[in-house]
């Protein structure tokens with residue numbers, strides 16, 4: 001059941017705000033892919049907003065995250081402004097990565113986002129490194145890596161969990177278990193439960209059964225973060241959730257790999273609707289206030305699209321910048 | 335000045351950097367016990383200069399055998415405030431961490447539009463010619479020359495090993511250091527004060543006017559010996575160049591030398607296909623074809639795996655004799671000898 005943790009009202013509302021931001025941003029991005037404004041494709045976090053926001057908001061300023069291809073929610077969850085994110089998806093000069101990364105490689109260092117990754121599993125040890133620097137430099141911060149149930153079967157995760165555990169690094173391994181890796185149901189390729197793998201590395205494993213409840217996710221990750229800050233080492237948090245959309249926008253898979261009833265069941269547990277109902281029931285906000293909040297975010301998304309469309313394309317020479325920290329001899333690469 | 339070995343110079347550079355900057359840490363398998371000889375004064379904790387005694391276990395990080403996680407964690411640590419040196423021991427083990435090296439270290443700064451910098455050094459040693467068999471004798475630096483975003487050093491002397499490594503540790507970009515185990519014992523006089531050697535500046539080891547000879551890594555000392563023999567035996571004057579860094583690569587110095595000599599012989603221990611010498615040869619062909627008085631000659635390992643038996647392995651790499659023969663050939667001496675015999 002939903003509980004009111006020891007959270008301030010503005011935090012509870014901020015959760016709702018960020019979840020709606022992800023939903024509306026991703027819905028808009030999806031449309032922009034279909035209309036050809038966004039080149040290539042995007043992977044939306046629609047349906048997984050509670051899992052993303054509950055986790056990100058359990059962190060503090062100065063903490064770090066790394067992510068994967070399902071990439072927009074993570075920086076939005078960390079509070080990254082939408083304009084430069086959308087501009088990045090379209091490939092504009094004002095993009096958060098100057099148009100060099102695109103959807104798969106969003107990063108916003110000003111908000112603790114060290115970078116999403118188009119290679120599944122690849123950013124996991126990067127977060128371990130952020131934990132290593134925190135410990136070595138004696139800085140009070142934690143690092144969290146997001147990865148899917150699919151990536152949970154990659155060896156790099158286990159090298160990383162072992163290393164983080166052996167060195168007691170402040171790291172949170174956050175598995176977004178949305179039950180599928182592209183078209184592959186997790187249970188068909190996964191031996192045992194992912195969360196149980198934590199025990200093998202001598203670290204706590206926590207499974208958030210209702211990953212559609214932002215407070216449940218927040219609580220689990222807050223505990224993991226506190227543990228990291230205390231110097232007690234890493235935690236594996238597996239969050240059970242669901243993506244409403246296809247693996248990526250525009251992708252057509254003819255084989256029916258998902259049960260149709262299943263989607264209805266998950267839709268009935270929608271994280272944004274659930275949190276809204278709870279906020280009202282607890283007297284945190286009125287219906288009218290929550291409507292106004294949603295409207296404001298709709299406007300934010302409108303504005304981020306306007307910002308994007310009014311932004312210039314990058315100059316061709318930008319393709320030859322940012323490879324190294326020192327100026328690079330263009331002649332040498334052309 | 336004091337005399338140092340190639341491997342001693344690497345250890346000394348690490349020690350200096352550790353003292354100079356608290357953010358420098360060493361991560362690797364068996365670094366605590368100084369198994370590979372670059373993280374301590376000797377092989378015992380009690381010996382003077384032991385790194386753990388000096389810097390503690392927070393900065394000397396003995397790791398599990400987890401190359402992918404070690405390399406990835408070093409990259410993440412570099413992106414968030416440390417300046418790690420990763421000791422991967424054998425170059426052959428780099429493949430275990432290929433994803434992290436290629437997809438993270440090399441690409442992050444670029445993909446993220448310059449938001450990150452990745453000041454990390456990946457050290458590995460090429461144990462070739464030592465009968466270690468195919469799993470331990472790789473010389474894989476050319477593969478990484480094909481990965482924009484990495485810098486690559488390949489020192490061929492003690493003084494260069496020390497100065498280049500200091501520069502690498504100072505660099506805000508990822509640097510791969512390929513160290514030649516056959517050169518570990520090579521001695522050279524080294525300045526006592528701290529120094530750094532800038533990247534992208536070849537070292538002319540011997541000046542000459544007839545043939546330009548480029549030696550890479552372990553092939554450089556062989557090139558020097560061949561040049562000496564050619565001067566003594568035939569009065570041929572060779573200019574011997576060590577590029578020292580492969581990315582960036584100082585082709586300007588080589589092209590300039592070829593414009594003077596008109597002849598080019600290249601030697602390296604890596605496989606032939608797409609090797610560093612192939613890149614240099616192509617550049618010279620593009621930029622100084624008109625100056626060439628003879629075809630370019632390359633001495634490399636063939637595109638063949640490395641066999642174990644001492645009776646088989648040695649023949650695969652460039653030797654002083656092979657380099658000398660190539661020098662004779664480009665100056666036309668081989669033809670002259672053949673003509674004399676047939677006459």
Ligand SMILES: Cc1ncc(C[n+]2csc(CCOP(=O)(O)OP(=O)(O)O)c2C)c(N)n1
Pocket residue numbers: 069070118119120147148149150151152176178180181182247
């Ligand atoms: C190393 C690697 N292998 C395969 C892919 C192709 N791929 C992209 S996403 C994906 C599924 C990932 O599933 P999961 O980790 O569960 O994340 P989800 O998409 O469900 O969020 C696959 C196979 C990839 N990008 N990288």
Ligand SMILES: [Mg+2]
Pocket residue numbers: 148149150176177178179180181182
């Ligand atoms: Mg999944």
